[in-house]
Amino acid sequence: MDKRAITPELVSRLVAAQFPQWSDRPVIPVALDGWDNTTFRLGDTMSVRLPSHEVYSVQVDKEHEWLPRLAPHLPLPIPEPLAKGAPSPDFPRPWSVYRWREGSPVTGDGVSDLVTFAADLAGFLTALYRCESTDGPSAGDHSFNRGRPVCVWDEQVRGALDQLGDAIDVDAALRVWELALDARGDEPRTWVHGDVTGSNLLHVDGRLSAVIDFGCSAVGDPACDTTIAWTLLYGDSRLRFMDDLDLDEATWARGRGWALWKALMHLLQDQARPGAGAAASVRMGWHWPAQRVISELIGSLD
Secondary structure, three states: OOHHHOOHHHHHHHHHHHOHHHOOOOEEEOOOOOOOEEEEEEOOOEEEEEEOOHHHOHHHHHHHHHHHHHHHHOOOOOOOEEEEEOOOOOOOOOEEEEEOOOOEEOOOOOOOOHHHHHHHHHHHHHHHHOOOOOOOOEOOHHHOOOOOOHHHHHHHHHHHHHHHHHHOOHHHHHHHHHHHHHOOOOOOOEEEOOOOOHHHEEEEOOEEEEEOOOOOOEEEOHHHHHOHHHHOOOHHHHHHHHHHHOOOHHHHHHHHHHHHHHHHHHHHHHHHOOOHHHHHHHHOOOOOOHHHHHHHHHHOOO
């Protein structure tokens, strides 16, 4: 089923058929929808989230199993599964009903005190990394490689550098990448969120109020969670985030590699379809366009 076919009318039918106690609640599209899932508000207190493609379906069971276990150990609200919808002739994949979390997605200019925000986010991630991870799902296809070694993107990064040519300082970007590849060793093995970006962080009056969308969560290397240090944070807020998160330099080096990969993918989007990558950066709550992110990464090595 194509994402465009996932409409409020379809969701209303699904809810009425499987959860008739909520059939009188209006179904309203959210302002900022996701890539992996299509999300709607269900009444005032709930949301409905449907995988936009079969490859994302495995995330439904993962969230229903693990989010209730993680939530008591975290300082801020995360998605709370309320019910799991079954595949049906109307919609061939499992889907979820969650409690609605109040707040607005973080944007590049939407938080006035980024230093306090950075401290709030570092505190949340520190708590997440301390959660028991022994039996958690190891990073892999279900997390879209979040939590795996950054070298999984080596072919993509080198190919992007070849394609982009004079658009960026290729030699300097390659240095960022190779330092990330060299920063291997005893990587931490913790829970990771997997997609720490503005669109998955909610704020109320500038304070981090909730962290959502754990579809890419896994147990693995937390370096993938650090990219926001260069895509959103800068100056004192970046320093506060890095100080409070207290990861070793090797993890930060791998995090720079992750941020470089993301920025290069946005630039390739722009090359294929002008403006697409820039729009994605804004949508994800980046403070900088992708070229500036790469400059920040290069400058952080000095």
